Structure formats: structure tokens, C-alpha cells
Amino acid sequence: MRSYTGKLIRINLSQGKSQIEDVPEALMKSFLGGRGMAAKYLYDELKPGVEPLGGDNKLIFMMGPLGATTAMSVSRMALVTKSPLTGTIAKSIMGGNFGAYLKFAGFDGIIVEGKAEKPTYIHIDKDGIHILDAGELWGLDTQQTHAKLRESHGKNTQVACIGPAGEKLVRYGIVISDRRCGGRTGVGTVMGAKKLKAIAVNSTGPLSLYDAEGFKKIAQGIIAELKTSPRRIKMSDFGTSYLTLGFEKMGIFPVKNFQEGHLEDVEKIGEEEFAKIKTKNDGCYGCMTKCGQVRQVTEGEYAGAVSEGPDYETIWSLGGNLANTELASLIAADSLCDKLGLDTVSAGNSIGFACELFQRGIITKKDTDGLELKWGDHGTMMKLVEKIAQREGFGQLLGEGTRRAAEKIGKGAEDYAMQVKGLELPAYEPRAVKGYGLIFATSNIGANHMYGRPREDLAGTTDRFADEGKGKDIARAQIGQAVEDSVIQCSFGPVTGLNPESRSQILVAATGFEEFGDPAYLNQIGERILCLERSFNVREGFNRKDDTLPKRMLTEPLENAGPATGQVFRKLDTLLDEYYDALGYTRQGIPSAEKLKQLGLE
Amino acid sequence: MSARVKLPPILQELSGGIEAPEVSGNTIGECLNNLEGQFPGIKEYLFDRRGRLLRIFGIYLNSDGLNPVELDTPVRENDEIVILNFLMGG
């Protein structure tokens, strides 16, 4: 008995058929779970050159070996596909309860293939897997969709769905389960292209563990320590909102589409202000921290707006990035994006891009449906969010993402598109933390803060402004993230209580695979996953030329950013060489034959 | 009273690399404020514009306490005030 269910569901929407398959043990041992196992299925099953929004693309939902157990903060779910934004492999990790209940229903994952002719949803319960008509759901927002499905299947139904943005093929549509998103890289858009509105699951089944007693002992020991951990409690009290003020001071918080690092009146969107209107915590299955901050606006033009957020990323994307310090508007916009099914990072970044084009006269009111785009104008921001999700007028263009929008606009607009490989940059100024810059440049899914964290640069044990000497650390950070995303453990370290040793022990108790008892073995899995994702991209034509940063990062010294003022990326090429060397890739950024062999990927 | 303030590496950017300067003060808050005399500008990176300690930092006394302490905590001679930073991102 292992904590893997050993089964997955394969659904072909073109044929209207589903089947249950065994998950090979060798796959578990080599790729662990979540992101790793899903990437392997995608690599093996997708032909190169497949159109991301066509029927040949696949969307994979995958749980990890600890998911649905009593261990803390390990029940998140990986979503993997080929991205409609980047054309690379895509991964996004979704929290909530959906994944745990899928495991209780007896499945580690779902592979969705083909394309339905008409709106469809999938219902999984003890009687089987049902492919059903979603005519009544199509067009509903994500909250309405959850409510309707619970009306039909019972209040304990767990749901993963898309909103109007995914249906209308905005390239950064999300998949959402209650208020927890698979937010980045357009996973919801792929679901929309398949005309799949939702997956609903009802389940009560038990989950097996290899060594239930041993598991309980380790898990309970960790929980006892976690209860009083100040770092965990801080996450519970404020979520990630506490980062804003500190990061702004350090010059890490980008302002006005990365034009500078100082935000006037930033305190107005600091954690204390958000805490004043907090009503409760919410979060993922099996997590005592529940970092989600439910907040409600009680007065003013946004009175009534409620959101489980915004988190640091969204405080930045719809706040600082747009020089918007109207806190209530952030709650309203965060809630609107969740309901419409939009990635807040790409949406806010795209709006920031448009504001800068307007500032520079590259676009005018003639291009924006008569809207004047001004920094700090939250009313216009709200209108643009709606327009993007509905693909209406100027929103149609912004819904393509900044890279495609810039190509269509021309006139040098691409210089102001803050993206890597087509994925919009998140809330970290690469020039102020060069380790983040290297992560964004080399990430196989485009610029994403969940593709590794430059711990040394953030702690200050390495010089965050140094132009050299980061390749090894960043390679290690990305390998570590690949392991975390495959376990799948929450990436907020202090909330899981796991360290490499305890993680190995608990994995052995859960799965019975002795190999997992060696942290070095898990690291090798992480390296294998990273290499496989890169190989996927190489097959699609990506190489060193794509491992880069927006021109601004390479040529414009950072302005008005405290201690980071004047920083610019002087030696990206040196950093890339270091990174490739650390991972055994050629100087073209391609895994060497020797490395592939060493990792068993030849 | 004088105490040592152990700075996290990211604040050593502002102390010229000095890891644990000695400062005077009767409370932790006073000691932190007094860092400014030795390293002009450092206060700006410890406190927000309303004078509250930034929550990316946690203050601990003598490394042995598991729980962070408040700014009004009294300081005894030769105490070590440890500042840790929580820059985890996400």
C-alpha cells in the first residue's frame, strides 16, 4: 500500500471517452509526482510543434505522493501543458481542496486530451467518470460555476474550473478551485480551448500509506513544532502582503512597468492596512497556516468587494506596477480577476505595458477605445480588466499577452514588454536581485517567480548586485523547486516544517520507496525534471537566444530604487555560461548527450 | 546599556560589511534607532515611513529565544540583538 493511488484518468474529449490507467512504479520513482510525472507524460505524448490551443495539446492535472495525507501543506496540484503564451512547456501549481479529493476518489491525476464540440464538464464520483453538457455553465464566472456544480452534485463537491477569460481564449486564463488558482502560463486557456468548463469531484474514499504509524509520528512531530513557529504565524497573520514595504525599500518592488523602484505612499498598501479589513483566513487542504487573507471592503466606491487576497504578487501587479495605492481597488480587482478567470500577474503587467506605451505616445486614445491611460488610475484599470477578460476592443489586444501585443503594435513597443519567452515578469525587479533575473531568463516556462528562489541573494549571503558567480546557486534553486513542485509541498518553506531530511523520511513512510530516503536521490529527480522540461523546449526550437531578459534590464540602469539604484544587467552572458555549466548543458543551453545519459533521459 | 546588534547580511550592505556593531540604548527600539548614528541611512531600511519595524525583519534576543521580541523589550548589558530577515517571496 502506498500513498500514490497508482491510477489516473485519461479523458479524450473529441471522442467523449474516458479510461482508467495504471501509473507505472518506475515513473513514480524517477519523477516523484506532480510537476515531474506530468512533465514526463507530456514529453512522451506530445508531438513537437503541436498548436497549444488545438485538440492535440494535452492538459495534465497531477498530485504528489504526499497529497491528501495529514502532513502539512503538501496537498497542492500541478497543472502541466504546452503554453499558449510561450509555446514552451507550462506548469502551474494550484492550491485548494480539489487535488486532495481527486486522490480520495482514487486517482493521482487526469490527462485531458482532444477538444469537445460543445461546452463540457467532467464529474467524477463513486459511480464513475461522467462527461456532461456544460451549456448552462458556459459564460458563468468562476464563483457562479462552483455554486451551480454544488447545486447539482452536493455541497461537498470540489471543483476546478475556468472563467469567461479562459472560454474566450485570453492567453493567460487560469484554472481556479474555490479561490486558489493555477494562475500562470495560460493553463486555463488550454482548458477553454478544449471547451472544458470544469471538473467536479465527489469522494469519500480513504488513502493508504505504506507505514501509517511511522508517517503519523513524523507528521505529528512536525505539526507540534510548526504550531509555535513565528515565521509560520506571520504568514497566517498577513499572508505574503508583509513583503511589500520591505521589498519597496530594497528596490525590489518594480514600479510603473519596471521604470523605477520607488512607490509614493506605498504604506497605503502595506500589510497593516490590509489587516484592518481582514475577516478570516482561508487556504489549502491540510494546511494550518491558511495564508489566504479574506478581506472585505466596507465603504467607498468598492464597498462590498470581497477577496481572498490580494497576495504580494497581485498587490504589485495591480498596485505598485500601475502606481496604484488605492487599497480597496486592489481587493475589487483581485476578486474580479478570480471571477473572470484571469492571471493577475499577466493582466496587471499587460496593463502596465499599455500605460507606458500611452505615456510615451506610442498608443493614444484612438487605440484604447477612448480611454486615457494614466498611472494610478484604478477606475481605468478595472475597465481594462473587464475588457481583457471579455476580449472586447483594446482588451482583445492586451489579452494576447505583452509579447504578441507589442508585435502587433510595432513602433518599438517590444522594448516595453516586460516578458521572457512570452510570460510576463512577476513582482521582482531583476536588476535589484540578479539571481531572480537569471531565474527568469533561464526558466523553461518563462518569467516566473515559482521556478526557483534566489535564497542567497535575498538573505544577503551573496551579493545580490553581483554580475557573476550566481549560476550554480540558481541551478540548485531551480532543481529544489522542481522537487518541491513534485512532492508537492507549499513553496512557503516555513509552513511545511519540512527540511531535506524530514522530507525524505516522510516520503519513505508514505510510499515505501527506500530510494526517497536519500535527499541526494530527490535532488537528482529535480535535475532530471528540469532537464526534461528543457528538452521539451529544445524540441520546440528554443535555445540560448530565448534565455534572455527584456531590453530594459540589459541597458537601462534602475532608477529611484534605494540601494539598487543604478543597477543593470551587465553580464547576462557570463551568468548564462555559469548556469549551463552547472547543469551540464552546452553553451547553446541544450542538455549534453552525457547529461541526458546520466539522468536516464537518453 | 550597550548591546551588539547582529545584522542580517542584506543590512550589512548598509553597514559597510560590519556584522555586529555595538550600540547603546535601554530598549531594543532605542538600540536600533541608535544604529543610525554609526550608519546613516540604515534606519530607513529597518522601519517604514510611519516608523514601524518592517515585517520582513524579526528581532530576537541572544539567539536563544525562539520567539521574536518587541521593540520596547529592555536590553541588559552585553545582550545580543539578532535581526533576521524573512525575504521568502511568493
Ligand code: SF4
Ligand atoms: S501556506 Fe498558503 S499556499 Fe501554502 S499550503 Fe497553506 S494555504 Fe496553501
